[in-house]
Every structure is written in C-alpha cells, then in structure tokens.
Amino acid sequence: MKAEAILIQxxxxxxxxxRTLFGVITIVAWLAWAFLWLPLFTFVAWVFGxxxxxxxxxxEHRIGDGGDIDAIFLVALLSALTITAWSTYNRAxxxxxxxRRGNMPFGVEQTATRIGASAADAVRLQAHRRGVIDVADDGRMTLRDASNAPPRQAGDTAKAQPRTNR
Structure with missing residues (x-):
C-alpha cells in the first residue's frame, strides 16, 4: 500500500x-497534546518568576476591591463582545x-483594440491554448506563433485536468 493511499484525497x-466526527477527534487530540506540554510551561513560568x-x-496586594487584573479581564470581555456583535451585524x-459585480462582456475587436493588437491576431490567439506574443517598444502586440499548441476543440474548457497520484 502506498503512503498516498492512506491520505484522504x-x-x-x-x-x-x-467529517464532524473526525473534526472533533482532531480537536481532542490537539488538546491532549497541548495538555502534555503544560508541565513544561509551568516550569518555565516558575523559573521566570x-x-x-x-x-x-x-x-497579596490587591489595588482596590477588584485589582488591576479584574480591569484587564473586563476590558478583554468588552472587546470580545464588541467584535462578536460587529461580526454578527456584518454577517446578517x-x-x-x-x-462582486460581473464584468462587462467585450467582443474580440474591442479587446484587441484595448491591448493594442490586431483583430486577426486576437481571433487566432483565442482559437489556441497557447501562443507567443511579441511586444514592440511602442507597446504594440503581435502574435508570433500560435501553432505550437493544438487548437481548442468544441467543448474544451480552460481548466486543467485534475492530477491523480497513481
């Protein structure tokens, strides 16, 4: 059995x-792993005082009734409540x-004019998957070679085919 076969592809x-069960198991495993590190964290904290x-x-020396740490906890709680309320409002x-708004469709002629190429080059480039384009010093583009790739067939998509590990 290959090692890749064990992984969920x-x-x-x-x-x-x-998926929910595996997620819960993963969280429990991470918590157990973190729990194993607690003695080391406690020791390091003790060393540094x-x-x-x-x-x-x-x-021993609380300032006032609640102390400064209570104020810090209160500020942290209020901050958490504020962020939670704001995110809930935005979600609703x-x-x-x-x-995003959709793009306005352009024809081949408009696109060719916009990029500084001829309409014939744009049509030839559109018919092939790959092409070599030369850009002149003045910014004009010309299609040098589009014959190195087979022309697109009807029904072809531009997306790459998914790879399988076999």
Whole structure:
C-alpha cells in the first residue's frame, strides 16, 4: 500500500457526520497534546518568576476591591463582545449578497483594440491554448506563433485536468 493511499484525497466525498466526527477527534487530540506540554510551561513560568509576580500583584496586594487584573479581564470581555456583535451585524447584513459585480462582456475587436493588437491576431490567439506574443517598444502586440499548441476543440474548457497520484 502506498503512503498516498492512506491520505484522504477527496474529503468532499465523506459524509457530514464523518467529517464532524473526525473534526472533533482532531480537536481532542490537539488538546491532549497541548495538555502534555503544560508541565513544561509551568516550569518555565516558575523559573521566570511569573508565579511570584501574580502573587505580589493579584493575591497579596490587591489595588482596590477588584485589582488591576479584574480591569484587564473586563476590558478583554468588552472587546470580545464588541467584535462578536460587529461580526454578527456584518454577517446578517451581507449574507446572501453577491460580493462582486460581473464584468462587462467585450467582443474580440474591442479587446484587441484595448491591448493594442490586431483583430486577426486576437481571433487566432483565442482559437489556441497557447501562443507567443511579441511586444514592440511602442507597446504594440503581435502574435508570433500560435501553432505550437493544438487548437481548442468544441467543448474544451480552460481548466486543467485534475492530477491523480497513481
């Protein structure tokens, strides 16, 4: 069995239930992995004195009733609520709307004129998949060679065919 065969090549073929289950399993695995690193993080924080700072500023010498850390938590909570409210508003406002307007269609003659080529060159270039274009010093474009690629057949698409690993 090849190693590539183990990987999922087409996740869209999986059911929604299976994708959700694998997503939950992945999150649990990442959390377990992070949990294994907690002792090291605790040790590093202890070495650099984070515990002492926390004890001095928050536990032993609180400023006022809540302390500075409570104010920081309050500001963080308000910031999170503000961003959540704004994103919810934008989602409700823009859901279902087309994000971009369509382009205006141009004919071959208009396109050729716009790019500084002849209409005959534009028609020949449009009939082939590839072509070599020369650009003169004054900006005029001419089609040097379009015969190196086979002409497009009816029904051909410009998209590349998907590769398979076999």
């Amino acid at each position: 087409h996740p869209e073929r999986q059911s929604r239930t299976r 984070v515990r002492s700072v926390w004890l001095q500023f928050y536990v 406002r823009f859901t279902g709307r087309q994000k």
